[in-house]
Each structure stands twice: as C-alpha cells, then as structure tokens.
Amino acid sequence: MRIVKIIAIILLVAFVGIQFIPTTRNQSDTVPETDFMLVNNVPENIQNKLQVSCYDCHSNNTQYPWYNKIQPVAWFLEDHIKEGKAELNFSKWDSLSNRRKASKLRSIVKQIEAGEMPLDSYTLIHKKAAFSEEEAKEVINFMTQLKDNL
Amino acid sequence: MKNLKMSIAAVLLLAVSFTNAQEKKKMNHDHEDMKMDHSKMTTMKNDAKTETILSDYFNLKNALVADDTKKAAQAGSKLVVSLKAFDTDSYSKENQEELEDIIEDAVEHAEHISESAIDHQREHFKTLSKDITDLVAITGTKNTLYQQFCPMYDKGSAWLSTSKEVKNPYYGSRMLKCGKVQKTIQ
Numbered sequence: 001m002r003i004v005k006i007i008a009i010i011l012l013v014a015f016v017g018i019q020f021i022p023t024t025r026n027q028s029d030t031v032p033e034t035d036f037m038l039v040n041n042v043p044e045n046i047q048n049k050l051q052v053s054c055y056d057c058h059s060n061n062t063q064y065p066w067y068n069k070i071q072p073v074a075w076f077l078e079d080h081i082k083e084g085k086a087e088l089n090f091s092k093w094d095s096l097s098n099r100r101k102a103s104k105l106r107s108i109v110k111q112i113e114a115g116e117m118p119l120d121s122y123t124l125i126h127k128k129a130a131f132s133e134e135e136a137k138e139v140i141n142f143m144t145q146l147k148d149n150l
Numbered sequence: 151m152k153n154l155k156m157s158i159a160a161v162l163l164l165a166v167s168f169t170n171a172q173e174k175k176k177m178n179h180d181h182e183d184m185k186m187d188h189s190k191m192t193t194m195k196n197d198a199k200t201e202t203i204l205s206d207y208f209n210l211k212n213a214l215v216a217d218d219t220k221k222a223a224q225a226g227s228k229l230v231v232s233l234k235a236f237d238t239d240s241y242s243k244e245n246q247e248e249l250e251d252i253i254e255d256a257v258e259h260a261e262h263i264s265e266s267a268i269d270h271q272r273e274h275f276k277t278l279s280k281d282i283t284d285l286v287a288i289t290g291t292k293n294t295l296y297q298q299f300c301p302m303y304d305k306g307s308a309w310l311s312t313s314k315e316v317k318n319p320y321y322g323s324r325m326l327k328c329g330k331v332q333k334t335i336q
Contacts, residue, residue, distance in 0.1 A: 102277075103258065103259070106277060
C-alpha cells in the first residue's frame with residue numbers, strides 16, 4: 001500500500017512539474033498578405049470550412065481549445081501544429097511558386113478524398129471540423145479549379 | 151666599408167623581393183588555370199549529378215513497377231540526397247531559379263515516397279516525374295529517355311524510362327502494359 005502511495009505522489013509531482021515547462025504558441029493578430037484567403041477568391045462557405053477544419057494546424061494562427069495549456073496536451077498540440085505547418089501553411093500560400101502550389105493543391109485534394117485530413121484525433125474533439133460528403137465535394141472542386149487555373 | 155655592406159644588402163633584398171614577386175605572379179597564374187579547370191569540373195560534376203538523380207529516379211520507378219514498397223522507399227531516400235547535392239551554380243540566373251524550384255518540389259515528393267504506402271508513393275511519383283522531366287529539359291542527359299504515358303491513372307499520368315518497352319509504375323502487375331511512348335528525349 002505504501003508503494004502505491006509513493007508512486008502516486010511521484011506521478012503527481014511530475015504532472016505538476018511539467019506544467020511549468022513553456023511551449024511556443026502559434027498565434028498571430030495579423031493576417032499576412034500571402035494568406036490563401038486574401039490572394040484567392042474563396043467563396044464564404046469554403047472560407048469557413050477551411051478556417052474551422054484546416055487553419056488550426058495549417059496557418060500561423062491557432063484557435064486553441066481551453067485545455068491547451070495543460071501538459072502533456074500542450075506538447076501534443078505543439079508537435080502537430082509544427083508538423084502541419086511544415087507540410088502546408090495557408091498563411092504563407094502566396095510565397096510559393098506555381099509549381100509548389102500545384103503540388104500542395106494536389107495533396108490537399110488527395111488527402112480530403114482519402115479521408116486522411118482532417119486527422120481523426122482532431123475531428124474527435126472538434127466535431128465541426130469533420131467534412132460532410134457535400135462539404136468535401138465543394139472544397140475538392142474548388143481546389144481542383146484553383147490548380148487548373150494556375 | 152659600411153656603405154658597401156649596405157648596398158650589398160640592398161641589392162640582395164631587391165633580388166629576393168623580385169623573385170618573390172615573380173613567384174607570386176606565377177602562383178596567381180596557376181590559380182587562374184585552376185579556376186578555369188574548376189568551372190570545367192563543376193559542369194562535369196553537375197552532369198554526373200544529373201545522372202545520379204536520374205539513376206535514383208529509375209530505381210524508384212522500377213521498384214514501383216515491381217510493386218515493391220520497401221525498395222521504392224529506399225530509392226526515395228536516396229533521391230532526396232542526390233537532389234539536395236545538385237549544384238545550380240553553373241546555370242544562368244533564370245535557370246537557377248527554375249532548378250531550385252524544381253528541386254525543392256521534387257525533394258518533398260521524394261521524402262513522402264520514402265515514408266508512405268504504395269498508393270501514396272504512386273501519387274507522389276506522378277508529380278515527381280513531372281519535376282524530373284522539367285529538370286532534364288534544362289540540364290540535358292547523355293542517355294536517350296522515353297517519356298511514357300498512361301491515360302488511365304489519375305486522368306492521365308506520365309513517367310520517364312530508359313527503355314522503349316512500357317512497364318507501368320502506376321499500376322505495376324495489375325496493368326503492367328498500360329501506356330505508350332509519348333516522346334523521346336535525347
């Protein structure tokens with residue numbers, strides 16, 4: 001019984017301890033000129049969908065959930081955002097060449113088609129982020145059109 | 151007596167500095183020769199680098215033809231390295247920008263290929279093939295290549311091959327013969 005108590009105390013101390021380790025937050029007040037929404041004529045419904053489903057991990061501005069400040073959740077989020085932005089950052093869209101844009105648009109379409117994006121771990125909590133069949137079709141059509149007009 | 155010593159010393163000094171200067175001049179000259187050799191060498195090295203990129207690309211293509219995910223992934227990793235090693239210095243400014251753009255894009259696709267399942271590898275191979283085709287259009291290659299085309303995969307997809315015979319990397323054994331030679335690149 002004593003050993004259980006000791007382990008519980010150690011875990012508690014560790015849990016409290018890691019709360020003090022700082023994480024970088026992905027937040028910005030300004031929308032840069034290179035943002036996907038600013039340089040493309042994006043219909044409002046698609047804008048909303050991208051904002052809710054993609055921008056948390058694929059832009060310079062994350063709408064953090066309330067629990068984001070609790071470790072180890074914050075680490076998990078930080079890691080995902082870093083990875084997501086490295087792959088595709090909508091805030092820097094217009095700094096890409098046409099070749100790179102075409103590549104990204106192709107990947108966007110493939111990922112949505114295959115249901116790989118948004119991630120299941122994300123839509124589990126952000127129910128609104130999931131794509132309905134109709135929404136997926138709209139976004140895919142829009143992205144395909146954008147690619148064909150490059 | 152003192153004067154004589156001084157003048158001998160002065161003459162000696164002059165002589166030493168003169169030979170020294172001449173040697174320096176010679177060294178400069180050597181250096182220029184070396185520089186010229188160097189630029190010749192970079193183009194030669196670059197040709198070699200283009201061929202390495204192509205050989206990695208063909209290994210990747212052959213792995214996809216053989217439905218071999220693991221080999222394709224390995225070829226993808228090698229391609230990342232050979233693409234990054236490519237030096238654009240000897241090209242015109244316009245071509246440099248184009249080449250850097252192509253390489254950046256191709257590296258990303260090769261990276262994905264190195265860590266994905268076969269369907270994904272084939273998706274990325276499509277765009278990668280376009281990048282490599284555009285690269286060769288600038289750099290040239292010493293071998294004859296065949297641009298082949300399959301109208302069925304993803305609304306039509308092309309790839310490069312060293313042989314006229316069609317072996318489809320997008321379908322592998324499922325539809326090995328689908329496609330035709332679209333263009334010969336020399």
